[in-house]
Amino acid sequence: MNRPAPPPRPRLRTRLAFLHAGLAFGCGVLLLAFVDLPLISAGQTARVPGGGDLTGGQPAGPAAGGRATGNLAEVLRYSAIALVLIAAVAIVLGWAIAGRALRPLQVITAAARSMSADNLDGRLRVPAAYREFGELADTLDGLIHRLHGSFSAQRQFIANASHELRTPLTVQRTLLQLTLADPDAGPGALRAACRDVLDLGQQQERLINALLTLAGGYQPIERWERFDLADLVRTAVLEHRAEAERREIEVRTALGPAVVTGDPRLAAILVTNLIDNAVRHNHPHGVIDVATTAPGRLTVANSGAVIPPAEIDRLFEPFQRLGTDRTDQTEGHGLGLAIVAAVAEAHHAPLSARSRPEGGLELTIDFPPAHPATPGYAADDRRR
Incomplete structure (x- = not known):
């Protein structure tokens, strides 16, 4: 059974106008109450001709031969008229004030509606007086x-x-x-x-x-596990040792215990791409230094061509190579470091890279340290 849709709420400008009118009406009621209540309690009256004046020494009343009449009804009538006028003026002023206050929001809404995926280079400009x-x-x-x-x-x-x-x-x-x-x-x-x-x-x-x-590296990690980063590095180095020897590249390792948390499969892909990148972009008789240190730092440094510091960030973008023609497939597709950056971001692991003065690149990744709980735990538990 479908529930009926709730009635639409009034627009913000209308609600602000009525709020302003309600506040003004309430203040008017309080003001008139302070003025009229003393008159009601004192029972103020006025003498008519033949019974003395308003300031005479004789008391006013039937015993003095005069007739007393009160003006309380007239005061209340004028008070009611004043309240109606206050409410009407408050609504009009509230509508105008609300419209002026919400004008920048209308400008922002109109500018946002005019934007699209192909037109996102505009700016939302509002008057300087509207700081918020x-x-x-x-x-x-x-x-x-x-x-x-x-x-x-x-x-x-x-x-x-x-x-x-x-x-x-x-x-x-x-x-x-x-x-x-x-x-x-x-x-x-x-x-x-x-x-x-x-x-x-x-x-x-x-x-x-x-x-x-x-694409998998861009996805958040659903389940975090404990693993030793040194074991993944040791396996990746063994897999690339034959290729390194063929290219006459020396691989030097200093693998200390580094128990971290994350996705072991993605971390293994990251390490493999780092070692593969260090082997591919090296020169004969070059060196590769790989180290793991507690609590979860991985460092890979390789010799090779001198890399301008301004080009380092570009190397972590997909399909980007340094000094290699696009049609040349001998040095890969330019996705290795992009995968490394995506996996590091999924692990919330800071990644830093610097060009070595003698040539080559040095990368450092700090994985989150191991959780003291069981070998596997959910991401929600980690956030708590």
């Missing part, structure tokens, strides 16, 4: 600015992802078309074309997996 509404407008401007940056980053992300996925598809189609158009293509040429198509498919698969990992 000015603070509200500044707060909304900050929110709109953040939304504008988020929408712009989203559009750029979609464009970059489309480009990264379209390139191998175009190469696959061209390769197959050339192979099929060659009437002299033998089994060897067909096998080579199939191997190239498989390699391109693996690149697409790695890109899709990276995109899924990046």
